[in-house]
Amino acid sequence: MSNEPITLAQALSSFDALWSPRVVTRVDDYDARVAKVKGEHVWHVHEDTDEFFLVLDGELHIALREDGGERTVTLPTGAVFTVPRGTEHKPSAPEGAAILLFEPTGTSSVGDRHDEVPAHVDATTGHALPERA
Amino acid sequence: MSNEPITLAQALSSFDALWSPRVVTRVDDYDARVAKVKGEHVWHVHEDTDEFFLVLDGELHIALREDGGERTVTLPTGAVFTVPRGTEHKPSAPEGAAILLFEPTGTSSVGDRHDEVPAHVDATTGHALPERA
Numbered sequence: 001m002s003n004e005p006i007t008l009a010q011a012l013s014s015f016d017a018l019w020s021p022r023v024v025t026r027v028d029d030y031d032a033r034v035a036k037v038k039g040e041h042v043w044h045v046h047e048d049t050d051e052f053f054l055v056l057d058g059e060l061h062i063a064l065r066e067d068g069g070e071r072t073v074t075l076p077t078g079a080v081f082t083v084p085r086g087t088e089h090k091p092s093a094p095e096g097a098a099i100l101l102f103e104p105t106g107t108s109s110v111g112d113r114h115d116e117v118p119a120h121v122d123a124t125t126g127h128a129l130p131e132r133a
Numbered sequence: 134m135s136n137e138p139i140t141l142a143q144a145l146s147s148f149d150a151l152w153s154p155r156v157v158t159r160v161d162d163y164d165a166r167v168a169k170v171k172g173e174h175v176w177h178v179h180e181d182t183d184e185f186f187l188v189l190d191g192e193l194h195i196a197l198r199e200d201g202g203e204r205t206v207t208l209p210t211g212a213v214f215t216v217p218r219g220t221e222h223k224p225s226a227p228e229g230a231a232i233l234l235f236e237p238t239g240t241s242s243v244g245d246r247h248d249e250v251p252a253h254v255d256a257t258t259g260h261a262l263p264e265r266a
Contacts, residue, residue, distance in 0.1 A: 005206050005214040008187075025215045027185040027235055030163065032213060052160040054141075054233070056211075073138050078189075080165060081138040082158045100187070102160055102235060 006129075008034055008056060012098050014130050020122035021101060021109055022129050031105045033126045038096035042121050044111030045088045051103045054080045058097030063090040139262075141167055141189060145231050147263050153255035154234060154242055155262050164238045166259045171229035175254050177244030178221045184236045187213045191230030196223040 002025070011024050011034050019041055021033035037060070053060065053075060060075045065088040075081055083089045091099075110123045117123050135158070144157050144167050152174055154166035170193070186193065186208060193208045198221040208214055216222045243256045250256050 003217075005208045005212040007209065007212045009211050025185065025213055027163075027183045027215050028218075028237070030160075030235075032185060032215075032235070050160045052158065052165060075138045076140065078142050079138040079140045080158055082160050082165075084136075085161075102163075102165070104161070 023126040033101040040092040043090045044114035047112045051083045054100040056098040156259040166234040173225040176223045177247035180245045184216045187233040189231040
């Protein structure tokens with residue numbers, strides 16, 4: 001991992017793939033990852049970990065299946081939200097967005113259980129940034 | 134903790150204190166905290182945890198005491214940096230900045246060892262946001 005600061009805009013400019021997170025830094029056993037997103041992700045659940053979202057640009061929706069039923073939270077630019085462990089969720093961004101994620105290293109982008117993964121969604125534990133991103 | 138998204142700008146507008154982090158959300162055993170900073174913090178070290186910084190507004194400097202000597206990294210708005218555990222460091226922001234921190238719940242803002250804490254630095258494990266921030 002870099003021991004120099006990384007500008008998120010520069011990190012985001014180093015790749016084009018959607019729904020395909022890049023690890024920007026490690027914090028103990030956690031990753032900070034950035035992703036470009038547009039359209040719909042897939043319903044999935046992380047059984048053993050919460051998942052943190054910060055919207056860097058654009059607007060993100062996160063559909064949630066909770067005890068009381070289904071609801072969708074909307075995150076404008078600059079908003080944060082933590083999806084609790086064990087909660088099925090599906091992020092989406094009709095107009096596109098850039099996001100920062102925080103979750104344990106090794107966490108899969110499609111969780112421990114998920115619907116069929118569409119071709120436009122990358123099932124990954126996060127890719128490395130290019131060397132000089 | 135809120136189960137609704139929180140806008141960081143709104144969270145930041147809910148308090149004025151400098152070097153006095155507010156917990157905006159929990160992620161497993163970690164806190165995401167926001168702080169307003171200006172001037173100099175204090176040399177300190179977290180022996181057992183890394184510490185993540187994201188600059189939301191302004192410019193942050195972090196002086197580091199490493200094996201090779203002392204250096205200062207500069208984080209413009211939108212930059213991230215992780216201070217490794219065991220590294221003495223001193224954040225500063227001559228012109229002021231707003232930052233997002235990520236570190237284990239219970240982590241002290243002045244670390245496990247530190248120089249004398251000046252009056253303008255709050256020694257805290259993070260304050261709660263007002264109810265409707």
